[in-house]
Amino acid sequence: MGISKGFHLVPKETVEEVGGNAFQIFNHSPRFWKFSPPSDEQVALFHQSMVQHRLDYENTLVHSSYLVNLASPKDEVYEKSIETMIQEMQICDRLKLPYLNVHPGSHLGEGEAFGFSRIVNALNRIFIDTPDLPTMILLEGVSPKGGNIGYYPSQIKEIIDGVHPDFQHRLGYCYDTCHGFDAGFDITQPEGVQGLIDTIREDLGWERLKMIHLNDSKFPLNARQDRHARIGEGTIGRDGFKTFFSFKEWQDIPLLLETPGDNPEHREDIEVIREILHQIDPADGWDWRRG
Template structure:
């Protein structure tokens, strides 16, 4: 069964998310576990956690198909020691909540080296991940590194870079990747072309292993190939377009993975995007 959903609000409680997901015709979702623009984390209430798990089961949403996204302030590559330690501590708290909710996968952008260079960034990120996973080694949570747009000191715009981080970690079995279609398009992965999708999959297999490819962020792009702008667009209304996603969905390695929309707008607009995605699948199939 094709797994599609969107980034959902938790403002009315975690327990509302499965119900709101079904309401937009989704069967998976992504959430933040706290306000993503703050360093402060508030533990969810036990009653909310219990109802969340009940609603997941009642609505047949798999805990292994959903995703928690890290807060925006986390930068595991930063040369600033204070912010690096704060990033580690915040991610530890976020991962504890992820596990408390029973969710398997946690998504994080690798970070920016802020001018210190890729080698510095690889080691800095891998060391941070090792500190985090050493402390939380008993939790059944896998950290997914997300590919990012090619701009500034960002690390992870090439698949090879994500592989380099994983290779340097002592906890490779606890690491995997999420592929973001807009970020990839920003970084010259042209999924409108079958040969380019094959290149993407071949790079994932070569540098990481396809078994570690767990999730997809499904976003069109407001800007042309290689722009490095990181501006998401509604599915089919951007530079990737309907034909581009039709090509992307023609690969079994892609179509089997949970996909989470991070397109603009609220639940009603995500519902429209889900309709568009399903119509593309009908065209393809």
């Protein structure tokens, strides 16, 4: 969801143009370090719109800037990344948006041990500087490419375990179906879905999973390419998502699209998802009657 026309229009567009009940936004331009925080009037209008369109704040997600890299070996980028996330959390707090999603980072060739250390140190600093903010940082499962860290739940666990115990409750997990497919989690097969569920439970605890980025993939399993496709048009496909949703565990986790296109295309993707869900026996998997 874009914010160029104002934060207060996001709930309206979500419901009326997209036909959804959840949304993800950037709370500033994701391609620049510079911030233009919303005014008090804009914040008030946003809250009014949330109430008017009957949206639940728990079904919202803010995505951190594309420039943020908490594993960067470049000190200037590293310091700007930390400061940017602190400012993003402050805006989240004003908007009452509970989750800030971030890709853990890329070590850019310096090695995973270096990257893990940088990420853990950055998160500790962020939490030290935001002691009174309720915002939870969600570490997104990424595609295993380009020095990325966090493509397996076990790597997310290593990050969380490295953060000071006083701050670990402020960290959660966002699973991305395209990134997971890139990393070898074959959700087109029942055993693959069960394996993913078991892995999340064992490595992180199910309570850490707060959001799912629902994306098809333009490339096959284990491709490590990170190329999202529209729902049903990629290598996961309609049948793959039907298999995925045949497990009840996903029922209460908000779903957010990051598929190609704009509001009209996202509305079509949501319709495809609903068609898939209606093919599933509610007694066995996702109960579409619950919304």
